[in-house]
Amino acid sequence: MLLAAPPPLPQVPAATSPPPVLLAPRPPRAQRKNSTLCASPFRPHVRAPERFRSWSSAYSVLRDARNAGVLPQGARDTRFSTILSSVEPKTLATYSAGLLRFHEYCDEQNVPESDRMPASDFLLSSFVAHYAGKVSRSCVENWTAGLQLWHNLHDAPWHGARALCAVSKAVAKKVPPTSVRPRRPPVTVEHIRCLRRHLDLSNTCDAAVYAAAVFAFRGCCRLGEVVTPLRAPFDPSRQVSRASPVTFGRNPEGVSYTSIRLPWTKTAGVRGAEVVLTSSADDICPVLALRQHFSVNYDVPEDAPLFAWTAEPGSWKPMTRELLLSRCTEIWAANGLDKVQGHSFRIGGATDLLLRGVPPAVVAMQGRWSSRAFLQYWRNVEVILPTFIARARAGVTMESLGAAVNRMEVELV
Structure with missing residues (x-):
């Protein structure tokens, strides 16, 4: 730290707030009562983030046996762990929900193990279509990303293509009101x-x-x-x-x-x-x-x-x-x-x-946003917009306005 340490104080009051409690690792939860996942040696019961390490398929077993002739176990394990580490642990837990839902759907539809990996565009789009009108688009995107990660880990080709894209767009149009979360209020x-x-x-x-x-x-x-x-x-x-x-x-x-x-x-x-x-x-x-x-x-x-x-x-x-x-x-x-x-x-x-009139481009820099994504964080928009509009100068030309917009776009790249 570049700051010199301040001199010791004569007495420091003891903290009255309770210290944080470091909890022991939790055991795996019992399987959900309404889960339709069938028992399988390919899918042992583990906690959500561990599914990507523990769940496999008939294809992945054969693929790994074939790859064993190319690279030793240590090299294959390094590849697997490196791909897995590309996703943050919190995101991994979210992605694992897609893995669970996919196999639940396949169990319900009696899809053979051999067809689950690599999953065809037909199967993937059918799975997503099953949830149209039930979940949000972001939920489907996370589930799909999880399935793609699962395929990558096991060296399986990813066949998600035109049908999956079309169905995903349809899901966005049928988002149920119950899946739309209210906007989180800001700290003021x-x-x-x-x-x-x-x-x-x-x-x-x-x-x-x-x-x-x-x-x-x-x-x-x-x-x-x-x-x-x-x-x-x-x-x-x-x-x-x-x-x-x-x-x-x-x-x-x-x-x-x-x-x-x-x-x-x-x-x-x-x-x-x-x-x-x-x-x-x-x-x-x-x-x-x-x-x-x-x-x-x-x-x-x-x-x-x-x-x-x-x-x-x-x-x-x-x-x-x-x-x-x-x-x-x-x-x-x-x-x-x-x-x-x-x-x-x-x-x-x-x-x-x-609200204090700081230009949006400066706000984006303060929050380290590299794109227009920061615009979704605007709250009290009914107050913010009049603040900026009231400060607008008279006689602004289309040319100067266009130049201002172009500058902002450059700053947000």
Whole structure:
């Protein structure tokens, strides 16, 4: 860390918030009561993310035997693991639902094992058509991606083509109302101010909670880039640590800022990204929040997570997603504010910047969006649009408007 360690404080109040509980690995769940999946030696009962490692087929067994004449077991295992690691664990659990539904459908229709891999375009499109009007298009896309991954793992050709594409488009037109989730509400400035009023910033845990919340809000960050998952060990190659480069500085105009390097992000992967937090004159300044956290939690070691907090003298605890949301929800509920989810910090941060008149291209840069995908995060659109329209200058020509749009497109590439 580039920041010099602050001097030790005479006394640091003990944290009153309960420490996160590290739970033991859970055993496989019992099979769903309404599942129609038939027992098969190719599909043992395992937890969802393990299906890709454990489930096979008649084709894959024969294919692996043939490939054994080309490469030894170790090389084949390396290939398998490398392909599997291309998908994030959370996404893998989502994809595995498609694998389950596909085989349930094949069991119901008495599809032979030999036809399930490689699956024909006819079978794949029939499977998707079965769920038309029952699930959303994104659900079908995830299921299809899971099936394609399963084929890739077992060196099976993928035959999904024109029929599958046509049926997938039809599914999008028949999305049932029950599958359309309401838009997640954003964290608002009032949510953050409420935390500022009711958290004890001299308390080690509360100071870390507030700093992490302001960091995620002002930095338009995903919580997974800021705090530690409850059931996974801290990984400094994936989560930001106290040893990550942190710079406090001022720009030529005298504006204070903090720059922090994230080692990994969802979109950039191991390339990471730089988060720049600008000081604010209001009561939710991210620079001050970070300084307070570093001051109160001064004895947390460099190899700990960035928002780790002192649980008791000589020991620390990671700031987990569950602890952060639990503490925030407790305060918000007591003060009549809406309950929000983790991704709502990113949504709310982008919305707040837009409401303050920050150009959309700058908002996209702050949130590290590389495409127009950030536009889906707009909330309070009925307030945002009049704000920008009211500021529009008279006499804008079509040529200047076109040039502005072209600039934005270039910035978002």
